[in-house]
Amino acid sequence: MFRKVLIANRGEIALRVICACKELGIPTVAVYSEADRNSLHVRFADEAVCIGPAKSSRSYLDFPAIISAAELTNADAIHPGYGFLSENAEFSEVCQASGIQFIGPPPDVTRLMGFKQHAREAMQKAGVPILPGSGGILKNAGEARETAAGIGYPVILKAAAGGGGRGMRIVREASEMEGAFSQAQQEAEAAFSRPDLYLEKFITAPRHIEFQVLADSHGHVEVFGERECSIQRRHQKLIEEAPSPAVTPELRRQISERLRRALHEVGYVNAGTVEFLMDETGRLYFIEVNARIQVEHPVTELITGADLVKAQIQVAAGMKLSEILDGPVEIRGHALECRINAEDPDTLMPSPGRITGFHVPGFIGVRVDTAAYQEGVIPPYYDSLVAKLITHGRDRAEAVSRMNRALEMFIIEGVRTSIPLHQRILAHPDFLAGRLDTHFLERLEAATRTAQ
Amino acid sequence: MDLKEIKELVQVVIDSGVAELEVTRGDSKVRIRRQAEAPRQEIVIPAQPFAVAGQPAAAPAPNPGPPAAPAQSPEAEKPRQEENLHFVKSPIVGTFYEAPAPDAEPFVQVGDHISPGQVLCIIESMKLMNEIEAEVSGTIVARLVENGKPVEYGQALFSVRPD
Numbered sequence: 001m002f003r004k005v006l007i008a009n010r011g012e013i014a015l016r017v018i019c020a021c022k023e024l025g026i027p028t029v030a031v032y033s034e035a036d037r038n039s040l041h042v043r044f045a046d047e048a049v050c051i052g053p054a055k056s057s058r059s060y061l062d063f064p065a066i067i068s069a070a071e072l073t074n075a076d077a078i079h080p081g082y083g084f085l086s087e088n089a090e091f092s093e094v095c096q097a098s099g100i101q102f103i104g105p106p107p108d109v110t111r112l113m114g115f116k117q118h119a120r121e122a123m124q125k126a127g128v129p130i131l132p133g134s135g136g137i138l139k140n141a142g143e144a145r146e147t148a149a150g151i152g153y154p155v156i157l158k159a160a161a162g163g164g165g166r167g168m169r170i171v172r173e174a175s176e177m178e179g180a181f182s183q184a185q186q187e188a189e190a191a192f193s194r195p196d197l198y199l200e201k202f203i204t205a206p207r208h209i210e211f212q213v214l215a216d217s218h219g220h221v222e223v224f225g226e227r228e229c230s231i232q233r234r235h236q237k238l239i240e241e242a243p244s245p246a247v248t249p250e251l252r253r254q255i256s257e258r259l260r261r262a263l264h265e266v267g268y269v270n271a272g273t274v275e276f277l278m279d280e281t282g283r284l285y286f287i288e289v290n291a292r293i294q295v296e297h298p299v300t301e302l303i304t305g306a307d308l309v310k311a312q313i314q315v316a317a318g319m320k321l322s323e324i325l326d327g328p329v330e331i332r333g334h335a336l337e338c339r340i341n342a343e344d345p346d347t348l349m350p351s352p353g354r355i356t357g358f359h360v361p362g363f364i365g366v367r368v369d370t371a372a373y374q375e376g377v378i379p380p381y382y383d384s385l386v387a388k389l390i391t392h393g394r395d396r397a398e399a400v401s402r403m404n405r406a407l408e409m410f411i412i413e414g415v416r417t418s419i420p421l422h423q424r425i426l427a428h429p430d431f432l433a434g435r436l437d438t439h440f441l442e443r444l445e446a447a448t449r450t451a452q
Numbered sequence: 453m454d455l456k457e458i459k460e461l462v463q464v465v466i467d468s469g470v471a472e473l474e475v476t477r478g479d480s481k482v483r484i485r486r487q488a489e490a491p492r493q494e495i496v497i498p499a500q501p502f503a504v505a506g507q508p509a510a511a512p513a514p515n516p517g518p519p520a521a522p523a524q525s526p527e528a529e530k531p532r533q534e535e536n537l538h539f540v541k542s543p544i545v546g547t548f549y550e551a552p553a554p555d556a557e558p559f560v561q562v563g564d565h566i567s568p569g570q571v572l573c574i575i576e577s578m579k580l581m582n583e584i585e586a587e588v589s590g591t592i593v594a595r596l597v598e599n600g601k602p603v604e605y606g607q608a609l610f611s612v613r614p615d
Contacts, residue, residue, distance in 0.1 A: 050604040050605045059605075064578050072545065072546070
């Protein structure tokens with residue numbers, strides 16, 4: 001087992017890793033920027049090294065500062081958390097070259113997963129369904145129509161050279177294709193100097209479903225069920241749950257089997273998340289692999305009983321899954337997570353500042369992952385996450401009822417928070433019925449504006 | 453390991469000035485850590501109506517504590533009571549060396565006059581030797597880090613009385 005683990009991160013995830021290390025009896029090193037001098041992860045690590053000024057690029061993203069800190073403290077492993085350097089293949093390589101174990105996939109696997117096209121091909125080979133598309137540039141509207149006929153409408157035309165909504169056209173039926181194709185081409189030419197277009201299946205109201213995976217360095221892969229993260233705003237998740245109300249046990253079994261095979265083929269090691277979109281008929285399509293531990297991992301931990309962060313460390317130390325897990329994955333009950341952010345509920349602008357009142361809910365079925373504390377400061381330089389509030393119940397209704405109770409009993413004063421927004425979402429009949437898709441929040445906010 | 457051996461190890465820690473010692477023999481393991489010398493920073497919270505001593509929610513703000521391995525924090529070295537002392541701070545994480553080579557003369561000594569651009573010391577980071585230059589004109593009042601000791605970002609290396 002490792003002699004000492006350095007955590008190359010901050011906030012609640014740094015504390016989460018410290019928890020796992022304490023339970024494994026491994027001493028820890030915290031690194032911190034000047035803005036995080038009084039942070040809880042600094043307080044609870046066995047040692048701490050200041051690595052730079054507040055700016056992330058000069059502290060938490062600074063390779064030499066972090067590697068130096070590991071060398072000075074004799075740490076033999078680095079846990080990168082999420083965000084920051086967690087999916088940086090170069091950083092993983094530098095760790096390797098410095099004789100430090102990076103707690104995550106090997107650099108070439110991280111790199112492969114980062115190239116979307118390669119990841120898609122790898123998944124497709126193993127029978128994992130991917131979003132159907134033209135695969136390459138379309139020669140003309142005729143070819144577009146043929147491809148679309150094969151996939152099924154609606155489809156979306158996209159500019160090969162760009163993004164941001166320009167050079168994009170949704171086409172709902174064959175008769176629209178000619179016009180849409182030339183319009184999209186003109187826009188693409190104007191915006192990106194290239195008229196090249198490709199085509200993809202368009203899902204009008206997709207659900208975001210992701211599967212948690214864990215692989216050891218001996219070729220064994222396990223899948224820990226799925227999470228649904230459809231409640232998001234501009235691709236920032238606000239509420240996650242496990243399992244998904246839309247995934248049947250049969251679908252779960254099928255996808256898990258394909259993923260085990262696919263990840264074994266690419267030589268995946270350590271924890272990861274495989275993201276899918278689900279269309280209105282309940283079919284799943286692969287989008288991408290996130291080669292790291294994710295923010296919302298607690299909901300999976302609560303329904304499976306697994307300690308994913310501890311498992312990451314054990315896998316990195318060479319242990320086999322059969323030694324780490326005590327049996328096949330079983331899903332029990334339902335879990336929900338609310339990401340409580342320091343933000344103004346009306347303008348949605350971040351609301352950094354000093355927390356003057358803090359009382360965390362607890363009791364049965366409630367878990368709070370946070371690095372915030374009374375008189376602590378949420379600095380303006382990093383994300384605005386104050387706490388992750390997670391509940392577990394015997395079924396979805398109980399998990400929701402516990403979340404409502406916990407949100408009510410969570411006191412955070414001194415900064416504005418998203419708690420009122422979470423309460424509104426949880427009260428919505430569509431949410432309660434499990435009728436979710438990634439446009440849920442847009443609709444809720446539009447309805448709120450109309451009502452005002 | 454018996455009590456006598458443990459007492460001997462404790463004496464070794466005290467005598468040698470080592471910060472932390474861990475000894476493993478067979479199944480037994482002993483870790484002895486020297487109590488940090490810098491004062492604990494405590495922020496006093498005004499009494500709350502329902503506060504009960506020992507409850508985490510009402511506890512004082514955590515003390516980040518001086519790091520156990522890297523050298524003492526600036527607070528542990530009480531600077532002289534002079535005003536307007538300029539502190540040369542480390543811009544990187546690394547190991548402090550007072551001289552260009554192990555057997556060479558130190559770059560600067562206490563009492564030396566320094567000018568902007570003059571090399572004061574080397575901080576080694578990942579096998580690269582970084583020369584740290586003075587930014588002010590003045591006189592070295594004190595060297596605040598021992599030769600060969602680790603330093604963190606922002607740690608005070610020298611105190612200087614500016615001209």
